[in-house]
Amino acid sequence: MDPVTHAASGAVAMLALPSRPASRWAVPLAALAAASPDLDILFASTPLQFLLLHRGITHSLAGVPALGLLLALCCRPLWRASTPERWSFGKVWLLACAMLLLHIWLDAVTTYGTMIFLPFSHERVRLNGVFILDPLLTLPLLWAVWRWRRGRARMLLALAWVFLYPALGVGLNAWHAAQTEARLRAEHRQVSRLTVLPDAFAPFFWRALFAEQGPDGMQVREQSLDALGRPRAPETSHQAAPAALVAAFSRQSVSCDSFFRFTLLPVVSPLRAEDAPEAPPGVRNARTLLFYDLRFGSGLAFVRRLMALRPHADIPFQLMTESAPANTAPGAENNGPILLRERLRFSDSRRDSRWQRPRAPAPPTLGQRLTGLR
Known part of the structure; x- marks a missing residue:
C-alpha cells in the first residue's frame, strides 16, 4: 500500500479515539507511526536487499513489540509530563x-x-483484495481527515472503512476465483495455479492468472475480468518459466532463489538486445533470458498508458540471466544449465545490480532442515 494511505489511516485512528493528548503532534505522530515500517527501504541499497528487507522484519508480527517500543520513545510529546492530558508511556507504546x-x-x-x-x-502473505493504489480506499480517509471537526462518528466510519473495504475485496476475490475456475472447467481446460488479482478500480475490475499447457509448452494466461467475473478482453499468453530451470538457477544463486520466491507465476522471454551483456570469452552457446512477474500489470488499457508515464517505466521487477549448457559428457551429473552471470533490475526503485557472477545460497541451518523453513 502507498505511504499516503498508511499515513491517513494512522491519522484517522488517532482522531477516532475518545480522547488524546492535547498536543499538536498527536495526529502527525500517529500518521508517521502508521507509515514507519516502510522506512525499511532506506536500508536496501541493492535489489537483493530490497527483496530480503522490504516488507520484512519491520512488517512482521514478531517485530511489532520492539518496533512499537522504539516508536513510543520517539513519540515523547504524547507522554512527557508537560503535555496536557498526556498518556502514560505504556499507552503510547x-x-x-x-x-x-x-x-x-x-x-x-x-x-x-x-x-x-x-x-x-519467509512466506509472503498476499490476500489479493486491494490494488496497490486504490482511490476508493484512500480518498474517504483523506476526506475524513480534512473534515475531522465534523464529529468523531465520521472518524469511526472512516476507521471501519479501513477494515471493511479490504475485507470486501478479499471476499470478492474468493468469489471471482470460484467463478473463473468453474468457467474454465466448463470449457474443459486443464489449468493449474489459478490466482485472481485486483486490478485498478477493484472491485469493478479483476485479473485472473493461471498456468496451462499449450502447444509451445507451459503458458501463463492472463484474463481481464469485469465486476461480475466475466471476461472483458481476450486472453494473453506468456511463456511460463520452466520449473526445472527455476530450480537449477535457484540452487546456484541466492539472488535467483530470492527472486523466484518473490514471484507468483514467473514468465520468461529472450533478453532484449540492448540489455544483453558481451559474450564471455571461451563460452559457446551462452543463453540470455529475462524473467519477470505479471501480477504488477493491469488489464485496463488506460491504466497501462498511465503506468507507462511513470519515471523509468519498465517491467517493475526483472531477473536477467546468462547461462551455458550443462555438462552432457557420458557419466557427468546433469543438474541443469550453468548460471554464468545474473542481473536484478527494479525499474521503479532504480535499483540495478548490473551483471555479476552468481553467489551460491548458504546451506540450510539445522533448524531449517528440521522445520523445513528457508
Whole structure:
C-alpha cells in the first residue's frame, strides 16, 4: 500500500479515539507511526536487499513489540509530563503497536506479499483484495481527515472503512476465483495455479492468472475480468518459466532463489538486445533470458498508458540471466544449465545490480532442515 494511505489511516485512528493528548503532534505522530515500517527501504541499497528487507522484519508480527517500543520513545510529546492530558508511556507504546498492526493489515491485503511471520518463516502473505493504489480506499480517509471537526462518528466510519473495504475485496476475490475456475472447467481446460488479482478500480475490475499447457509448452494466461467475473478482453499468453530451470538457477544463486520466491507465476522471454551483456570469452552457446512477474500489470488499457508515464517505466521487477549448457559428457551429473552471470533490475526503485557472477545460497541451518523453513 502507498505511504499516503498508511499515513491517513494512522491519522484517522488517532482522531477516532475518545480522547488524546492535547498536543499538536498527536495526529502527525500517529500518521508517521502508521507509515514507519516502510522506512525499511532506506536500508536496501541493492535489489537483493530490497527483496530480503522490504516488507520484512519491520512488517512482521514478531517485530511489532520492539518496533512499537522504539516508536513510543520517539513519540515523547504524547507522554512527557508537560503535555496536557498526556498518556502514560505504556499507552503510547500500545498505540504505536496498533499503528504497526494497521500497516501490516493494509500491506497484507495487497498483491505484493508481506513476510508477517519473520523470523520463523519467509512466506509472503498476499490476500489479493486491494490494488496497490486504490482511490476508493484512500480518498474517504483523506476526506475524513480534512473534515475531522465534523464529529468523531465520521472518524469511526472512516476507521471501519479501513477494515471493511479490504475485507470486501478479499471476499470478492474468493468469489471471482470460484467463478473463473468453474468457467474454465466448463470449457474443459486443464489449468493449474489459478490466482485472481485486483486490478485498478477493484472491485469493478479483476485479473485472473493461471498456468496451462499449450502447444509451445507451459503458458501463463492472463484474463481481464469485469465486476461480475466475466471476461472483458481476450486472453494473453506468456511463456511460463520452466520449473526445472527455476530450480537449477535457484540452487546456484541466492539472488535467483530470492527472486523466484518473490514471484507468483514467473514468465520468461529472450533478453532484449540492448540489455544483453558481451559474450564471455571461451563460452559457446551462452543463453540470455529475462524473467519477470505479471501480477504488477493491469488489464485496463488506460491504466497501462498511465503506468507507462511513470519515471523509468519498465517491467517493475526483472531477473536477467546468462547461462551455458550443462555438462552432457557420458557419466557427468546433469543438474541443469550453468548460471554464468545474473542481473536484478527494479525499474521503479532504480535499483540495478548490473551483471555479476552468481553467489551460491548458504546451506540450510539445522533448524531449517528440521522445520523445513528457508
